[in-house]
Every structure is written in C-alpha cells, then in structure tokens.
Amino acid sequence: MIAAVLAVFVAVPLLSAEGAAGSSLPVDVTPLSDLKRRRLVVYENLKDLEFEFQAGKIATPDYQSLKQNYLGEAASLMAASQEAEHLKETEALLEREIGARRALRKIAPPPDYVCPRCGFENPVPVKFCGECGTKIGH
Numbered sequence: 631m632i633a634a635v636l637a638v639f640v641a642v643p644l645l646s647a648e649g650a651a652g653s654s655l656p657v658d659v660t661p662l663s664d665l666k667r668r669r670l671v672v673y674e675n676l677k678d679l680e681f682e683f684q685a686g687k688i689a690t691p692d693y694q695s696l697k698q699n700y701l702g703e704a705a706s707l708m709a710a711s712q713e714a715e716h717l718k719e720t721e722a723l724l725e726r727e728i729g730a731r732r733a734l735r736k737i738a739p740p741p742d743y744v745c746p747r748c749g750f751e752n753p754v755p756v757k758f759c760g761e762c763g764t765k766i767g768h
C-alpha cells in the first residue's frame with residue numbers, strides 16, 4: 631500500500647514533466663508562407679517606389695529613405711523565413727527522435743519496471759513491486 635502510494639508520488643513529477651514538454655511543441659505563429667507573402671508585398675512596394683521616383687512623383691531624399699526602409703524590411707523578412715525554415719527542420723528531427731524513443735519504450739519496457747512474480751508494470755523503476763511487494767531487479 632505504502633509502496634503503491636510512493637510509486638504514484640514519484641510518478642507525478644515525471645508525468646507532469648512530460649506534459650510540459652508536450653505543450654512546448656511547435657506552435658506555428660509565423661507560418662513560412664506568410665513570411666514569403668509579406669516579402670513579396672515589400673518587393674511590390676519597392677517596385678512601385680522605383681516607378682514613382684522615375685516618374686518624378688517622389689523627392690530624392692524621400693525615395694532614398696523609403697527604399698532603405700523597404701530593403702531593411704525585406705532583409706529582416708528574409709532572415710526570419712530562413713530562421714523559420716531552420717526551426718522546422720530542428721522540430722522535425724526532434725519529433726522523429728521522440729517518436730523513436732516512445733516506440734522503443736512500448737516494445738521493450740525496462741526490466742526494472744515489471745514484476746517477475748505478478749507481472750505488474752510499475753510506472754517508475756522500483757526496488758519492490760508496487761502491487762505485491764516482490765523484490766525487483768538488483
């Protein structure tokens with residue numbers, strides 16, 4: 631009885647840690663497609679600006695400062711989408727690794743968890759079975 635309560639008590643932080651890791655999984659706040667679309671808009675604006683400057687509608691200092699703004703925006707959007715792309719790769723890699731580990735755990739649970747006498751699968755590595763109290767492992 632005490633062993634079972636203890637096992638649950640020990641298991642709780644483990645479970646909540648896993649839950650926290652789960653909730654920190656990718657939330658796509660700035661989709662890559664959105665970044666690309668915004669970059670295209672900036673390039674469109676830049677073209678318009680060029681056109682209006684050629685047409686003599688914009689004074690040179692205005693044109694230059696606006697152009698610098700657009701170019702700066704385009705550069706930061708470019709950097710952001712590169713970062714997003716890199717992040718996606720990292721996340722995919724991480725997810726594969728987590729998936730592989732979960733599969734491994736399902737196929738072969740560590741022997742310390744399972745009671746040789748009653749077959750009870752303890753939620754954490756224990757010295758004594760949480761179900762029947764049999765000494766497990768080493």
Ligand SMILES: [Zn+2]
Pocket residue numbers: 745746747748749750759760761762763764
């Ligand atoms: Zn047992």
